[in-house]
Amino acid sequence: MRETVISIKDITKRFGDFTAVNNMSFDVYKGEIFGFLGANGAGKTTAMRMLCGLSYPTSGSGIVAGYDVMNEGERIKRHIGYMSQRFSLYNDLTVWENMRLFAGIYGLSSKETQERSMDLLNELNFTSSKDALVGSLPLGWKQKLSFVIATIHDPEIIFLDEPTGGVDPITRRQFWEMIYKAADKGTTIFVTTHYMDEAEYCSRVSIMVDGVIKALDTPMCLKQQFGVQTIDEVFRILARDAKRGGQ
C-alpha cells in the first residue's frame, strides 16, 4: 500500500449558482508525478487553489500533506511548494536575494538558508551567477530557478501551474529532468500543463471537463482504454462534449 499525500473526497466548490468543481475525488501518492489536465474553464485553477489552501471547498472532505483542506489552509501552505505559470521571481533582485527571501518566508534559519541555497545552486550549476539580477537571466534559467526556489523549504508536495509555458523544447526537457529528480527523492509533483506530450511523462493523469474528473489513470492505461495512440487524442475525445470555457 503506497502512502497517500493528497486524498480528497467529494470536493465541491460553488460560486453562487455556478458549480466550479463538482464532487471531485482522487488520491495522489507520495513521489508520484500527477498530471492535472483540463481545458480552460474546466475548474482546474479552482481545484488547485483549494488543494493549496488558498480557498476552502463548499463541501466534501480531504487531506493535503496531512492537513484538512476544509479548514487548515494555513498549515497546508507551510508544507507545499508552488510555482506558477507566469514567471514569479523578482527581476530586480539577485538570484541570491530571491532565495534568501523565500527561505525567510518559509521560516528557515540563516544557517539553513545558507546551506540549502548553496546546495540548490550547485545542483543547477548556478553558483557563479548567484549575484546576477534575475531579470538578466534567460527565460529557461529563470524557470529552473523558480522551480528550485519552490523547493527551498523541502516541501512534501510541489504544485506546478503550467510551469513550462513559453519555454523552448530543450529547456522543457531539462525542466522535466529536474521534476523527475525531485520525484525520485520522494517529493510529490502535482502539475498542470497544456502540452499533451508532457502529460505522457506523468505517472498518472487526470482529465477534468466541466468541473468533473472524466478520466484518471496512467497514460498507458488511458490510451488503451480509449483505443488511441496519444494522450492528446484522449483529451480531445473527452473535451469534445465540454459545455463551458472551451477555446
Added chain:
Amino acid sequence: MKSSFGSFVKKESLHILRDKRTMLVVMLIPVMLMILFGFAISTEVNNINIAVVANNRTDGVKDAVERMSQNEYFTFIGYVYPDQIDGILRSNKANAVIVFDDDYERKLSQIANGVPVPPIIQVVVDASNVNTAGMATAYLQNILLEHDSQQSFFDTRMLFNPQMKSAYNFVPGIMGLIFILVCAMMTSVSIVREKEMGTMEVLLVSPVRPVKIICAKMVPYFLISCIVLVLIMALAQYLLGIPMEGGVAGIFALSILYLVLSLSLGLLVSTIASTQIVALLVSAMVMMMPILMLSGMLFPIENLPVFFKVVSNIVPARWYIDAIRKMMIQGESIVAVWKNCAILLGMTVVILGVSLKKFNDKLE
C-alpha cells in the same frame, strides 16, 4: 515568524533602492516644489507698470504720482495722452493707467470740506490677469486715498505673516500633496506591480499572511516619507524662514498620522486597480485633483461653490493642510487643532478598515 517579516521589509527596501530613478524623483519633487512655490510662483504682485493721464499736471497730481512711484509694487512709466491708453495696455507696456480729473486739485479740496463730488481719479486696469488686476487696484486705491484724506481711518496689522509671503501659504499645501504622492501612489503601484508580475500569487500560496505582506510593503515607504518630511521641514525652516511656532513635535505627530492615512489610501487603490497604469491614473485623478482644487492648497475653501465646499469635507488633505497651516504659521499647538486630528484619525481607521477587508475578500 518574525524573520519572514524582516525578509519582506528587506526585499521591499531592495526594490526601492534598486529603482534609483524613482528614488531620485521622490526626493527631488518635494525640494523642487518647495523652491518653485517658495520663490518662483507667488501671488504677490510686483512690478506693476503704471502710466498716468493728466491734462493739468498740478502739484497735487505730481504729489500723487510721486507717492505711487515710491511704492515698491509700482513703476511709473510716464505720462500719456488719453488716446494712447488702449495701445499701451494692449502692448503690455503698462498694466494700469491712472486718469486724473482736469480739475483734480479743486475737487480734492471740496472733498476735504465734505462736499460730495463725482469720482476724480479713474483707474483703467488690464484685467486679463484677474489676480494682478485685483491686487493692483486695491494697492492703488490705498495709496491714493491715504494721500487724499488727511487722516487714516484704518490701522491694519498683518498678523502671523507680516511680510505677506506666499511661501507661508504654500508649504502646508505642498506637504498635503507630496505625502499623498509618495505614500499613496508609490504603495499602490508597488502592490499592483506584484499582482501584474504574478509574484503576488506565489506570496499568497506561501504561509505568510496577506496582512503581513502589506505591512511589510508599507514600512520602507513610511520611512522614505519620514525622510521627505524632515527634508520639507528643514527647507521650510531654514530656506523659507517659516516660524513653526506651534511646535515641531506636534507637526510631526500630525504628519505621521497623515502618512498612515496616505498609505491606507494607496492600499485601497491597489485593491481596485489591476494594472500599474490604472493605479497611477486613479492616484492622479482621484487623489491629486481634489487636493489641488478642493483642499485649500491653491484656492480658499471659502470661495468654492457650495457643492464643492461640501465635497471638500471628504478630502483628507483639506483637514491636514488646514491644521498644518494653523500650527506652522499661526503658532497654534496640536491641541488647538484637535478637531482636524480627530477627523483625520477617523478617516484613517475607515480607509484602512475598508481596504484591508477588500484586500482579504479579493483573495477568496
